Structure formats: C-alpha cells, structure tokens
Amino acid sequence: MSIEILYIIGAVQGFFFSGLLWNKSSKSFGDYVMLTWFLLLTILLAAYSLEVMGIEDQYPLFWSLNTSLPMLVGPITLLYVLAYTKRDPRIRPSFVLHALPYMAFTVLVCIKMFVSPENTTRATITHIEDGRDPLFFLFEQIRIVIGPMYLMAALILLRKHGERIHHYFSYTENIDLRWIRNLIRMSVLIWVTVIVMNILSNWNTWIPWRWGDNIIYLTVTVTIFANGYYGIKQQIIFSPATEGKPKPAIHPPKEETSLEPEATPTQYLKSSLTDQASKQLLEALLSYMEEEKPYLDGKLSLTQVAEELGISANHLSQVINSQLGKNFFDFINGYRVALMKEKLQDPANQHLTLLGLAYACGFNSKSSFNHIFKKMTGLTPSQFKKAKGA
Numbered sequence: 296m297s298i299e300i301l302y303i304i305g306a307v308q309g310f311f312f313s314g315l316l317w318n319k320s321s322k323s324f325g326d327y328v329m330l331t332w333f334l335l336l337t338i339l340l341a342a343y344s345l346e347v348m349g350i351e352d353q354y355p356l357f358w359s360l361n362t363s364l365p366m367l368v369g370p371i372t373l374l375y376v377l378a379y380t381k382r383d384p385r386i387r388p389s390f391v392l393h394a395l396p397y398m399a400f401t402v403l404v405c406i407k408m409f410v411s412p413e414n415t416t417r418a419t420i421t422h423i424e425d426g427r428d429p430l431f432f433l434f435e436q437i438r439i440v441i442g443p444m445y446l447m448a449a450l451i452l453l454r455k456h457g458e459r460i461h462h463y464f465s466y467t468e469n470i471d472l473r474w475i476r477n478l479i480r481m482s483v484l485i486w487v488t489v490i491v492m493n494i495l496s497n498w499n500t501w502i503p504w505r506w507g508d509n510i511i512y513l514t515v516t517v518t519i520f521a522n523g524y525y526g527i528k529q530q531i532i533f534s535p536a537t538e539g540k541p542k543p544a545i546h547p548p549k550e551e552t553s554l555e556p557e558a559t560p561t562q563y564l565k566s567s568l569t570d571q572a573s574k575q576l577l578e579a580l581l582s583y584m585e586e587e588k589p590y591l592d593g594k595l596s597l598t599q600v601a602e603e604l605g606i607s608a609n610h611l612s613q614v615i616n617s618q619l620g621k622n623f624f625d626f627i628n629g630y631r632v633a634l635m636k637e638k639l640q641d642p643a644n645q646h647l648t649l650l651g652l653a654y655a656c657g658f659n660s661k662s663s664f665n666h667i668f669k670k671m672t673g674l675t676p677s678q679f680k681k682a683k684g685a
Contacts, residue, residue: 298509302344305516309337312523324385325378332371332478336519339364343512363404365489366397366438369445372482376449379472380456396441400434407431439493442486449479462612465595465627468659481518488514568610577618579604580611590630593659597623625671631657632671635664639680649676 316322316330342364370393374386453472460470488511568576583604589595601608615626635656638644644652650661653676658664668676 298513299344299347301516302340302347302512305519306337306340306344308523309333309340309519312519313337323378325375328371328375328378332368332375333519333523335364335367335371336515340512340515340519343508347509363397363401366400366441367394368482368485369442370394370397372479373445373449373452375478376452376472376475379475380452396434396437400438403431403434435493439486439489442489443483446479446482446486449475453479461622461624462616463597463608463623465590465624465657466593466659466663467624468663478522481521485511485514485518568613573610573614573618576604576606576610576614580614584630588630590627590634591655591657593654593657595627595657627657628667629671632668635668635676636672636679639676640683649680 313330313333316326316333319326322330370390373393374390453476457467457471460467464470492506492508492511580600583600584590587603589600589603592599597612598608601611604611612623615621615623619626621629635652635658638647638652638656639649650664653661653664658667665675668674668679672679674682
C-alpha cells in the first residue's frame with residue numbers, strides 16, 4: 296500500500312470526526328474550535344496526499360495550503376484551551392493578531408506561486424523547497440518556532456487551571472481538562488517531529504526532505520486517529536450525555552477576586568474580613584464539617600459549603616487559606632483520608648473492598664483516591680492497611 300493511501304485514510308477519518316462534532320447537539324464554543332482543529336489537520340493531510348501524488352503541478356493551490364496552514368495549528372490549539380478556561384470564551388478582535396504570521400506567509404506564497412511570471416509552477420516549487428528563496432526560508436523557520444511557543448502558552452494555561460480548581464473544588468474528575476492535555480501532547484509530538492525532520496532534511500543531507508515530510512504527516516495521521524479515538528472513548532466531545540460532557544469553563548464564583556494558586560496574607564489586605572471574624576468562621580466551618588460531614592459528597596464545591604454557612608465563597612476561601620494554610624481541595628480530602636484510615640482499621644469493614652470504602656468516604660475514582668491517600672499519608676491504601684495489621 297502506497298503511503299498516500301494512509302494520508303487519504305487519515306483525511307477521511309478527520310472529516311468523519313468533524314462530522315460527528317458538527318452533528319452534536321448544543322455545541323459549545325470549544326466544540327467549534329475543536330471542529331476547526333480537525334478540519335485544519337484534515338485539509339493539511341488531503342493537500343499533502345495530492346502533492347505526493349504529483350497533482351501539485353496542475354493545482355498549486357494544494358501545495359500553497361500545505362505550506363502556510365501549519366502556522367494556524369498553534370493559535371487554534373491555544374484558542375481551544377482558552378475556550379475551556381476562560382469565563383467568557385469567544386473570539387475577540389485582538390485574537391486576529393495571532394493569524395498575522397499566517398496571513399503574511401500566505402501572501403508571500405501566493406505572490407511566488409501565482410503572480411511571479413518568470414518561473415513555471417514546478418520551477419517555483421523546486422526553488423522554494425530547495426531553500427534557495429531566502430525570504431521563504433526565513434518564514435519557514437518562523438513557522439517552526441511559532442508552533443511550540445503556542446503549545447507552551449497552552450500548557451501554562453492548563454497548569455494554572457489545575458492550580459485554580461484546587462481552590463474551588465474537592466475533586467478533579469471531568470474538570471481537569473485531561474483530554475486537552477492529551478491533545479496538546481499529540482501536538483507536541485507533531486512539532487518535535489517537524490523540528491527534528493527540519494534539522495535532518497534541510498540543514499543536513501542525512502534524510503531527503505520528502506522523507507522528512509512523510510514522517511511529519513504520518514505523525515499528523517496518528518494524531519487524528521488518537522484524538523478521535525480518545526474523544527469517542529471518553530464520551531466528552533462526541534457524546535451528548537450530560538455526565539460525560541465537559542463544562543464550557545471551570546471558574547470560581549463571580550465574587551472571587553483572587554485566582555492565584557496559593558493565597559498569602561498580603562492578598563487579603565483589602566478584605567473586609569477581620570482576623571477575629573476569620574477565626575469565628577473557622578470555628579463554624581470546623582463544626583459544620585464534623586456535624587454534617589459534607590465531604591461525603593464526591594462533588595462538593597467551595598460555593599456549596601459557603602452557601603451552607605451563609606458566607607461568601609471569597610471569605611470562606613480566605614479562612615481556609617489564611618487560617619489553615621490549605622486550599623479547599625486539600626482541606627476536604629483531608630477529612631476523607633482521615634475517615635478512610637478509620638474504616639481501614641475497623642474490623643467490621645474487612646469484608647469490603649478498598650474501592651468500596653473509598654466511595655463511601657467521598658472519593659470519586661480509584662486513581663484519585665490512591666493519589667490523594669498516598670500524598671497525605673506517604674503510603675498506599677494497601678500498605679497502610681497492612682501496616683496497621685487490619
């Protein structure tokens with residue numbers, strides 16, 4: 296089977312996943328961005344397939360698309376992350392600036408391909424691909440650098456998001472944007488391949504440039520398959536089911552003024568909450584935790600606890616941060632771990648599984664339970680149980 300068949304299959308799969316997204320009911324802004332991302336990679340694969348088949352001489356537009364469109368992969372990936380981490384996700388006029396390198400590169404390609412009369416299409420393409428056009432060569436290097444820069448920005452946003460949700464939620468399942476991290480990992484794989492192949496095929500003669508391009512687009516094909524499979528398997532992108540559907544954005548309550556991952560005393564200088572009132576609220580909070588045991592709710596949030604106590608979520612966060620030196624996530628899961636330790640040492644629970652006990656203590660999954668328990672005790676649940684002779 297010739298290699299262009301693989302590219303065509305990848306492009307068909309890309310259109311298939313795009314169609315699933317398009318037919319999804321109640322599409323969010325993030326869905327439209329993901330649809331654009333799939334279509335972009337699909338067009339790249341389709342254009343390269345036709346280029347490999349030798350059609351670029353008759354239809355140079357395909358070569359032009361394949362040359363300039365990669366500059367949009369980075370901005371679209373960043374936009375997808377913003378769609379799920381910002382309160383009001385939408386394309387603002389300023390975001391058009393991110394497309395300027397693509398626009399400039401496209402104009403250059405069009406001038407070289409369709410305006411300059413001195414060369415034939417084949418001669419122009421060969422002249423450019425051999426690196427004999429200095430301006431085009433410069434843009435090509437800029438294109439290679441821009442992609443990783445946008446991925447780094449996207450990863451920074453995801454890290455900040457992960458820190459932020461620990462201040463407002465007692466769980467991370469379905470709100471930690473893990474599926475986006477997987478998407479970015481695949482995008483990183485593409486750009487690593489691009490950089491390596493560029494070095495080997497353009498700066499040295501170890502690998503012919505066509506071999507380098509083939510490896511790059513094979514990686515793009517794998518990316519389409521992997522992200523499509525992941526989306527269907529997780530029922531996050533392609534399933535209308537409410538429980539498996541990601542929220543459009545995960546944010547603290549509107550009255551929150553601080554989004555920093557760790558609160559410090561200087562952050563509360565302008566707070567109306569006095570030290571004495573903070574200590575009183577802490578007593579009320581601890582009493583509520585002991586009597587009502589809200590931590591047994593696996594989906595407990597800061598807002599819920601604040602509403603039960605009749606205070607603002609901002610003040611509750613301040614009490615937990617300043618008085619206990621913890622975030623909401625660690626505060627609530629500390630109670631869950633303490634209860635789990637009691638249950639593990641109770642002979643009456645020996646017939647129950649660890650996972651069953653974990654669910655009874657408020658944990659939502661085996662992975663999060665094991666991670667949190669070991670983080671707070673230094674032992675796995677099995678090791679703790681064995682150490683206590685239970």
